[in-house]
Amino acid sequence: MKVRTADRPKPALANRGAATTDDGAAEALMAAYAAGDRGAWEPLFDRLAPRLLGFFQRSLRDPALAEDHVQATFVEMHRVRRSYPPGTPVRRWVFTIAARVRVNDASCLDRSGPCAATRATPPTVPGESARDRQVRQAIDALASSERSIIHLHRFERMTFEEIAGVLGSTEAAVRREALQAYHRLRERLWTLGDDGERP
């Protein structure tokens, strides 16, 4: 019997950890930006900002703070743009800056601090099904660092090695934390996989 891992979105699965045509275009834009071409800023922003905003929204659970972090990331990116090594995947380079921005926000350093404690998950989102809500709440129940890893792993399709590079950690540590997170997700979502439905 063949295992149906192909249920996962195929193009995204194929892209995990691999450079894509889109990445190539982003690299060219980033190289131009690093060389002083200000015209490259806007297309770069349009490509990267939604990804960064999604990452910060997921890990911080505070829309206003997420926007502040996107701003801080682009400012930092501008500051260090000349250090961009040509040919480096832009996504990985930018997420490394984003992760640093997030860590440097002292209010979010402590997982039990204001970021985690006061920013509660919204109980309902308009138009959301009960199943989707359950999945969202299961992800939101993870620790902030676990959410970051799961986000980069599932939605940015990064490998554990790439995530370790982004977070300034080791592959083993990232893998260990990811496994913990997946274990907790399994505890909360396993029954949902039994109904045979596909989103």
Place this chain on the structure above:
Amino acid sequence: MSDHISEDLALILTALDQDDPERRAALAHAAACSACARLLERSASVLSLIDAQQADVKVDPRLKARVLASVDRLEAQGAGTRWEPYALAFGALLSIALGLLDLRLRWGLFPARAPLCFMWQMMGALLSLAGAGIWARSWAWRSSPLRPAVVAMGGALIGQLWLRVRCPTHDAPLHVLTFHVSTVLVAALLGYLLARSTWQSQR
């Protein structure tokens, strides 16, 4: 992998990177074991639900404008730091040179004159800052906090020039160095601190 896949590990194994040896071993085992294949299938289904959480994030145009303004400001600030420190150093040397122009062998600090000298020079600094704020606001205030320092120093230098006429002790080197030159430096510092506090309050 000859052992069966436990329910506990099925999701994790499915989620692992494609080329992970444990994942590949699990897939190889499941190819010949229908029970484990079902577990992995169920895991894939759960992961699909998680993947479906990837929202289409829309970026508010106001955020884009805000970020662009920050980047512009940073760029102007970066460009500004190229000349302002030199201008400040030149201003300090010019202030000393002005004092030396009228150098006489006349000793004494003449502190009683100091408040008036300070007032004239600070008036020059404040008028310069006010003028820059009115006529060249974006040039003077939205780039680098060093630029208002240069503006204030320029005003204090004009005040020092005026003191060559107004201050009867402008030929006493100790008085000039202690009060006139130091006021030029104090004016630059005040311009810098004023600009910094304005920037911080705007954030």
